[in-house]
């Protein structure tokens with residue numbers, strides 16, 4: 001038996017209630033006592049004077065599917081002890097039949113280097129069990145990965161037999177321990193999937209009482225239609241619905257956010273179990289191909305390259321982009337490319353790159369995507385501060401990182417989300433109390449997963465604990481220097497074991 005005593009802390013227990021002075025005793029991996037605890041003779045004592053003792057943070061939306069296998073510490077440094085991967089339709093399984101197509105589909109989001117290959121969910125979970133030691137990993141099955149892994153990368157409608165196979169495979173994945181399903185309906189091939197296909201999968205999720213998280217079909221001009229579609233799925237199937245990284249992208253769409261929130265509030269009154277999440281930054285981040293019409297990606301990279309080399313196809317793509325891209329050309333910052341010759345575009349706005357190249361910005365996007373074989377990442381300044389505040393402080397909102405790795409300059413949310421929420425958002429801007437900020441990254445996201453063994457500082461629960469200094473905690477990572485480490489996170493314990 002191993003005892004650890006966190007002495008003289010200020011306990012913020014994860015419920016949203018005000019903090020209180022006290023000690024926390026762990027016995028092996030669990031919390032044994034909370035309050036005034038006399039130190040047992042054989043306990044390791046950690047002095048927590050002037051520090052907050054909180055439940056370990058939960059990242060409900062992460063893209064570190066491969067990096068959690070390598071014990072990367074970007075999240076640990078922020079106090080994260082549970083990480084949910086497999087978001088936006090991308091999971092690293094099932095790859096038994098179309099492994100290469102699955103890697104091509106997902107690597108832009110995963111930043112995978114080796115020839116990773118997981119035949120099925122069990123293989124991935126076995127690898128997590130074997131090599132992931134600094135965080136508890138939960139994985140959603142990605143709809144895009146399911147489709148590509150089973151049938152290759154195309155957007156043709158599935159036959160009834162294929163749909164049966166897909167729902168059967170999802171059922172197997174959920175029974176192997178996956179915590180739900182994610183869709184990425186702005187990414188091919190998810191973008192081509194009809195509601196009936198997703199409905200069939202959501203029925204499986206509802207039957208197994210797991211979470212359905214969705215990157216919807218649109219966050220800009222068609223935001224409201226996209227919300228309606230997701231609510232309709234939850235209504236038809238009874239699944240628990242999580243709208244991923246809710247926001248209204250582009251100035252022209254900012255006033256749609258209040259309509260979206262009204263819809264969600266009304267749906268809850270109707271009895272639909274829906275909530276949403278967002279990261280505490282005004283900019284988003286994804287692959288540059290996201291700006292293209294997704295039919296241009298149908299068939300994978302080679303098919304896309306053929307279209308980009310064809311002037312008639314380029315004209316069709318341009319026509320789509322002229323009316324469907326909500327950002328301005330200065331809103332878009334290029335953050336990663338693969339080739340040596342284009343390294344100079346990293347850190348530049350698209351408007352600047354276009355000017356330097358003497359090309360129209362839309363042509364520049366197509367050129368870059370073609371030159372880099374699709375592997376270009378961007379940061380995009382999407383939201384207003386007022387809208388971000390309204391989202392973060394909303395009762396339905398959990399706070400997430402949505403962090404992902406790139407070969408270049410990642411979005412600072414990968415390094416700073418959790419300390420920035422506690423410091424810049426709660427303490428400095430006073431958008432919410434500190435206990436409320438802690439709740440939004442602990443018990444609240446865990447309730448979406450129905451994971452009841454953690455998330456509060458309470459006896460009997462897992463000793464996943466983060467100790468931080470409330471006066472100094474902050475996430476100084478920014479768009480220029482994204483890898484600046486967090487400040488004020490003192491200790492992180494995973495199942496009672498100190499990992500910082």
Ligand SMILES: [Zn+2]
Nearest residue numbers: 088215244245
């Ligand atoms: Zn997403």
